[in-house]
Amino acid sequence: MRxxxxxxxxxxxxxxxxxxxxxNGEVRRLxxxxxxxIFVASDDGYELARLGGHRLIEPEVLGSRLxxxxxQITDQAKSEVLELQVKDAKKTQLLARRIEGLGPFGLYRIYNAxxxxxxxxxxxxxxxxxAHCExxxxAQRLEWRLHDDDWSYDYVIPELRETKVEVEVEREGRIARNTDTIRSVKLTSREExxxxxxxSxxxxxxxxxxALEELDPDLLxxxxxDTFLLPYLxxxxxxxGLSERFFLDRDKTRLTLPSRAGTSYFSYGKILFKPSAMKLCGRVHLDLSSSFVCNGPNLEGxxxxxxxxxxxxQTASRASIGKALSSLQFYHxxxxxxxxxxxPVIAEKFKDRWTLMVADRGGFIFEPRVGLFEGVGELDYSCLVKDSTVMTRNGEKSIAEVKEDNEVFTPFGWQRVSKVHEYRINEKVIRLTLSDGKRITCTTHHKFPVLVRDVFEEKVADEIRKGNRFIITDPPPAFQNxxxxxxxxxFTAEGGRLRRDQEYFDKSRKKTRVSHQYRIEFSINKHEIDFRNFITKTLSKIYPSVHVYIKTKLGSDGITLVVAQRAVxxxxxxxxESFIASEHHNQGEQASFVRGFxxxxxxINKKRNTVQCDQSSKNHFKLDIVCKCLRxxxxGYRVGRYINKHGFSSIPADFLELSGLEAVVRYYTQVGFISQDKQESLRQAILSRIRKAKNYPSPRLGLYAKARKNNALSFIHEVRVIGKEIFDYDGHVYDLTLEWSEFPYYFANGILTHNSLYPNIMLKKNLxxxxxxxPCCPSSINRIPELDWNVCQRRKGIVPKAIEIIVGKRLRxxxxxxxxxxxxxxxxxxxRQSALKYLGVTSFGYLGYNNAKFGRIDAHIGVCAWDRKVLLDATRIAERSGxxxxxxxxxxxxxxxxxxxxxxYKRLRREIEEETGFEISFEGIYKWVVFLPSRVEPGIPVLNRYFGAYxxxxxxxxxxxxxxxxxPVLFTKCQMEILELLARADSIAGARELIPECLGVFEKYARAISNREVPPEFMIFTRNxxxxxxxxxxxxxxxxVAxxxxxEGIELHAGESVRYLITDYYSGSPRRRAAPESLIDDGTPYDVRRYVELLAEACSTVLxxxxxxxxxxxxxxxLQDTQLASSPAEVM
Structure with a gap:
């Protein structure tokens, strides 16, 4: 069959x-x-040979062989490993964890699990x-013949039947809940x-x-x-009572909720949320709201x-780009x-200080000239750049996007912004260029902490000289919760357990007893509300039917949270026990475990301004587990023992204390506490350390100077000023005031992220x-520029193999x-090319990602070095041609x-390709193009804000x-309508002649807002x-809004988005400022004044x-001189 x-x-x-x-259109189940x-390796050949027959392993495998x-990806030859054929494909990771627990750390190395x-x-x-195949x-086996090719460009996709399912809920409250009944269900296909x-x-x-059986769609x-509709049904x-009869797939499998809850995770400076997937068997369920690659009805990507x-x-539609790229690498x-x-086990190779300074420079950019230009041509290796200037708790963003109460990164962790200042100036400004390629433009009186002869001084920009040393930082590590x-x-810290027939000491009766029940419990203080809520919510999320009851003791502040359901x-x-026994936890799991403990x-030890815990010496094993995670x-930490005296008795106790300033800052930045009270106490402990340095020569920098001298903040680095320019400036400038006046410094640097020249570099240079x-090609002629590192000539790397199809097909x-x-x-x-573009640009960042299976920072650095060389060479060639x-x-x-x-331009393109060896495309000549200034400092250019008409x-x-x-859709539509008007102009002068017509567009939309003619759904903001x-x-x-x-009973997680309508922006009550989209009804008004202001900002950007x-x-x-309500305005 075909x-x-x-x-x-x-x-x-x-x-x-x-x-x-x-x-013929039918669907067949085969x-x-x-x-x-799965494969297991070990340095102990005897233990490896015995593993397949182990009593805990043998029942789960069909067979084993060497x-x-x-x-390892760096190995030059094959090694002997044990192959275990797993009986049940759904239990591969369970088997891997069991193997891991059979021996000490490092005895077994597990693969493909x-x-x-x-x-x-x-x-x-x-x-x-x-794939089109036969x-x-x-004999219960399938023999395949492929009649297709993954390199094919004009492949045929069969006609897939689609049905969209929508449910209308009979809401009892303002928000739809699982307890509300179904009002109606609509199933829409192409035919009906x-x-x-x-x-009923x-x-x-x-x-x-x-109906689904009759329609029999291929795509649902x-x-x-994933988040509501199917769980609700x-x-x-x-x-x-219809669970056994409720199925939506072709296997007629009872539809159930997934066993794993969704997760929040960090990605490129943002917190995102990935819900659990609701997959069907034999019928593809596509949740269009949770897929980056499903673009409405167009599923070609x-x-x-x-x-x-x-x-x-179903997997691809929900996969992150990193997961998709990993799959491509796994195939190869x-x-x-x-x-x-x-x-992942590949470690970074050692580099001395000088090598790091040369290597860790990122890609290269040229500052755009702000303003309007005609007749500009664009040569493109393909474009995707993300610019950011301030490191915030919510990711990297431009300073224009920083708001009051946001948190920004400082040498002492996160600090809240108490005030954002914006000024209009017309005066001289200074642009400082640093040795790592970063540039900072500021007013002449802006202050910097500067190292002069190893002593810190506060200097205004006008006093800065070449050679002065500035401070930069590594991005703070981000782990998945x-x-x-x-x-x-x-549980390790405060937990207790009982199993049936287990002996335990009954304190109330002062004797040993035998348990007749199963029980786990958490003993906490009744005032630890955040902690209690976390425990109960997490247990409920893992075990939806769990019952947690609370035991209290008269006259005590202690309470015990108890679960006594045997299965739970x-x-x-x-x-x-599997978690504690495992030797392999990712850093997200380690940070989370430490946070809970x-x-x-x-x-907080307020005398020593550090984080500390104490344990009875008989529980020293608990500290061993925590110490391993901290390492x-x-x-950094230190442990010790002291004698705890109670009356006439002396009980030995152990303590664990975070040692030194950096340990406390790292704990605050990477781990933190669950409760807000403890988190705030930790912040105050850091602030107290800063305040104690008030008698140092430079009070504001005293603690930092001491920390630097003792190498106590290793994530901080120094760079030199190599250039200084002074020029006239007329526009806005911004500054931030932080809550800690004792240390008013934050990191504000332009950070360059991934881009699409990189896949070509990785492919052509075998990176x-x-x-x-x-080690096999030390004399290779393929060298990394500036660093002179060798690149292998004997074999093609797995990354170039994987991205070859991405680069080649996207170009086609x-x-x-x-x-x-x-x-x-x-x-x-x-x-199709858009989907491949996302894969291509991610392939670069994935080289340096610490969880990438086949990543290493050296390759990441090599790509950046080649990028700097290619762009500089291309620029010199262009300037040589005038x-x-x-x-x-x-x-x-x-x-x-x-x-x-x-x-x-085409002749120039050919010259660049011949001399650099990299293909470059000619995108076209602009009639006019606008490079916009920063919103933070008008007149100062930014990389990724521009628009133009070819x-x-x-x-x-x-x-x-x-x-x-x-x-909001309304703003997008208005702005694009103005741009499309301007695109009719063949020159800047022609565009200016169209300004009155463009103003008419603005007034039309403003009139629609003022007349309240715009449906609320077109005014919705979305925020993560x-x-x-x-x-x-x-x-x-x-x-x-959250x-x-x-x-209203809606469970939200970090990384999820909320959608809302602004209702009374200038209200003193936060709850009146906006309404969630799902709570909007016919009587919900929007704030006309605020929406007109925001519309004006959007239109001003392009006018x-x-x-x-x-x-x-x-x-x-x-608008004050215009009768906005004079006539209806058709805009939507």
Missing amino acids: GWILDLYPGNPGEMVVWLKLE LDRWSPS VGKVE DVPPAQTYLYERDLFPL VSEA EIVIESG EGEKILEVVK LTEEG IKRAEKN LFELSRICRMPL ASKMDLLVPWK DDLACLFGA VMDFLSRY FEGDGG ELNI SAETVRC YKELKRSAKSDKDRERYDA FKLIHGIVDSLWLKRQGAEEED RTGELKVRGIEARRHDT LSKKPGEYLNRTIQSS DQLSE EPFDGRCSPERLVGR
């Missing part, structure tokens, strides 16, 4: 289920006898989703729309099941299907990503007989973890998009030469409101939560460069 692979997943033990979409393998595999079974099957069979069945609204709720549920589309089915990364469609690893480490690990830490107790203790048994987190500084899709004859083809190729550089961002150049035409009429827009995902509701110390709009939703009279204030002022 068809396309639609879905696959492990079935019963020893089976892989594959669904094939046949050429079974293949197959089991995955095989030759490449164990966390590669998803469905992907392993695709790698081994050399298949991919939606399959035959023989079915609305189920009659009958149970009848509606069964009718949904029946939802909005918020499951709960309603349970309520109506998802299909492309799934094919080349060899991930099932399987072809190289290279094992995938369960936990792990609530279960945190709970285990709390046994499962919790099994997980806990110190929340239970730790506190892994690079947090990968195992190829940079390889861009060509196909340009030559496409129809809009449909153009959209298809654009969606072109003037207007702007350059690592992978793009904006150039201008009087009278230059398209052929001149001679073809096509607009290119970056960094302004219309490109932001959190901008950096914390859980209740954890915010300051009343921002989003924290107030609190309102929480009070003020052409006409200085179009500032936000003047645009609002124009």
Whole structure:
């Protein structure tokens, strides 16, 4: 039979289920006898040979054998490892954890344990989703013949039946809950729309099941299907006693809630939330709201990503870019007989101070010239740059985006911003250039802490000289929160347990007794409300049916949280003991465990201004566990023993104390406490340390000077000033006032992130973890610029192998998009190349990611070094040909030469390609282009805020409101309407003539706002939560909105987004300032004044460069003389 692979997943033990979409449109379920393998290596050959027959391992495996595999990516030859064929593909990681616990740390090294079974099957069979193939069945095994190629550009996707499911809830309150009944269910396919609204709720549920059986879609589309819609339907089915009859897939499997809860995680300076996936069997469920690659009805990007990364469609639609890129690397690893480490083990090679100074410089950029330009040509290696200037608790952002009560990074951890200052000036300013390539532009009287002859001085910018030393920092490490690990830490500190038939000492009866029950308990203080809430919420999240009861003791502040359900107790203790026995925890788990432990048994020693905990000497093993985690987190500590006297008795006790300033700062930055009270006490301890340095020669810098002398803040570095420019400036400047007047310094540096020239560099220069500084080619002619590191000539690295298809196919899709004859083809190729672009730019950052299976910072550094060389060489070639550089961002150049035409730019492109060896595309010539200044300091350029119109009429827009995902639809539509008007102009002068017409567009939208003609859904703002509701110390709009939703019973997590309407922005009551979208009704008004102000700001962004009279204030002022409510305005 012939068809396309639609879905696959492990079935019963020893089976892989594959669904094939046949050429005649039917769907067939196939079974293949197959089991995955994990691999174990050890330096002890005797123990390795015995492992397969171990009584705890043998029942879980089908067989074992010694095989030759490449164990480490840097190995030159294969090693002998033990292959264990797993009986049940769903239990591979469980088996890996069991093996890990059989011996001391390092005895066994485990591989391929966390590669998803469905992907392993695709790698081994050399298949991919939606591959056109032929399959035959023989003896419960499938024989495959591939009639497709993952390199194909014009592959055929079968016609997939789609059905979108939407549910209307009979809300009892203001927010839809799982306890509310179903009002109606709508199922929409291409052919028909079915609305189920009659009958009892149970009848509606069964009718949904029946309708889906009849429609038999291949793709089930939802909005918020993972987070609400499907979990809601499951709960309603349970309520109506229909759980066994409620299924939505083709396997007719009972639909249940996932066993794992969603997780919050950090990514590129942001906290994001990934909900648990609600996957179906044989039918692909796509939650359009939780996928970066599903662009509305256009699923071509998802299909492309799934094919080349060899991930099932449901997995690919929810995968992060890093996961997708990992899958592509795992496929190539399987072809190289290279094992995938369960936990990354590749370490950074040693570098001396001078090498680090040369190496750790990042990519290179040229400062754009602010203003309007005509006839500028763009040469592009392809563009994706992210600029940020201030390191905040919520990620890196421009100083213009910093708000009061945000927290910014300082040498002593996070510090709140108490005031943001904005001034308009017309005077001289100074631009300082540092040896690491960063530039800082400031007023002449702006102060800096400067090292002069190893002594700190506060100097104003006008006094700065070349050679003065400034301070820079490494980005603070960010770990993924792990609530279960945190709970285990709390249990280690404050927990107790009982099992049936276990002896225990009954303090009340003063005798030993035998337990007749199963019990776990947490003993805490009744005033530790945050701690108690964390324990109960985490237990409830893991065990939805858990019952936690509270025991109190008369006359005591102590309470005990108790769970006595046998199944819960046994499962919790099994997980806990496995966790404690394991020697391999990621840093997120370690930080979370330490946080839970110190929340239970730790506190702030106010005399010594440090974090400390005490334990009875018989519990010294607890401190051993915590000390190990602290070492892994690079947090210094010391332990000791003292005699604790109680009356006439002396009891030996042990203590653990964080040692030194850096340990306290690292703990505050990386770990912290659960409760806000302890977190605030920790902040005050750091502040007390700063205040104690008030008698030093430079009071504000006294503690820092001492810390530097003792090397107590190792994440701080020094760079020299190498350049100083003075020029006239007319515009706005910004500054921040921090809450600690004792140390008013923060890090404000431009940080350059990933970009798309990098994939080409990695591919052409063979840059990968195992190829940079390889031992086999010390005399290689392939060298890293500036560092002279060798790159392997004998073998191609796994990273170049993986990204070859990304670079090659994306280039081809861009060509196909340009030559496409129809809009449909153009959209298809654009969606595919966009998906590949995300993979390409991430491949660079992934080289330096500490959890990447095949990453190493040396390769990351090599890419940056080549980037600096390529861009500088390209610039010199352009200037040699008479072109003037207007702007350059690592992978793009904006150039201008009087009278230059398209052929001149193409000739230049060929010269650059010949001399640098890297392909570069000519994007076009702009009729006009605007490079915008920083919002923080108008007149100071930024990298990623510009817009312009090519001679073809096509607009290119970056960094302004219309490109932001959190901008209300109304503002985006208005701004783009103005830009499309301006794009009609062939010159700057022509654009200025269109300003009156553009102002009419602004007034039209402002009139619609004032007349309240705009539906609320077009006025919605979207913001990500950096914390859980209740954890915010300051009343921002989003924290107030989150609190309102929480009070309505909605559980929110850090990283989730909230959507809201501004209702009374200038109100003194935070709750009145905005309303959550889900609480809006017909009677909810929006704040006309504030929305008009914000609309004016958006319009001013694109109008003020052409006409200085179009500032936000003047645009609002124009409206005072205009009768806005005079006539209706059709805008939406």
